[in-house]
Amino acid sequence: MIRVEAVSKKFGKLQVLQQVDLTCNSGECIALIGPNGCGKTTLIKSILNMVIPDSGRILVNEKDISGDYLYRSNIGYMPQIGRYPENMNVGQVIETIQTLRGADKAVDTDLYDAYQMSQLLSKRMNTLSGGTRQKVSAVLAFMFNPGILILDEPTAGLDPLAAEILKEKIMAEMQRKKLVMITSHLLSELEDIVSEVVFMQDGSVAFHKSNAALKADTGKDSIAKAISHILREQAS
């Protein structure tokens, strides 16, 4: 479970997060959406302790994360752009992360197998295509069987089959009562997997509704249409 309480963050004079409150529970798949620059990645990074809020607090599984780093071993994070030691090959990167995580940890090889990683192990990171780099990030995010998955634009650059494989894996993890948080601008891709929609605007949560309630309240049959409907109403 993740609880964000009145979190604010400024970069210089720019107020990027403003009194953000958000609760996310196990078994939910949350779509964190909103316009470019509204603060989605900053919120995700705050939950990961990669950005330190100016005020407010964040609890993961009921524990305040400030000054704590151990809680992150229960979070699988797929960044928007995966950065790795570029002179290592794929096998070395996976092995290094495995060692850092502790070799005795249960390893989930579903995506490793589905993406045929064993055929890519000798490829150097700096020679990978953008999509293949995304596959490596996905494999690493899911590999250590974390209770929470935070995926920042996970399907960006993936081919349709790879994206479908990832969606199936996300759904399987939800069935196992994992908490999944996804940011994406590809709203149609989120349609079948998302249980909750959190819409951010100007650094705040504009609304947080279940996928079903969002559609029922707007009378629309897709997340994209529902969001456009709300934005048009706001503008008029």
Ligand SMILES: Nc1ncnc2c1ncn2[C@@H]1O[C@H](COP(=O)(O)OP(=O)(O)OP(=O)(O)O)[C@@H](O)[C@H]1O
């Ligand atoms: N380290 C930083 N230093 C200064 N400004 C930053 C920093 N990180 C983010 N910002 C600014 O904060 C704002 C919010 O950025 P953020 O990446 O959280 O947005 P986002 O909602 O994830 O956007 P996108 O949809 O484009 O990925 C932007 O204006 C960005 O330029």
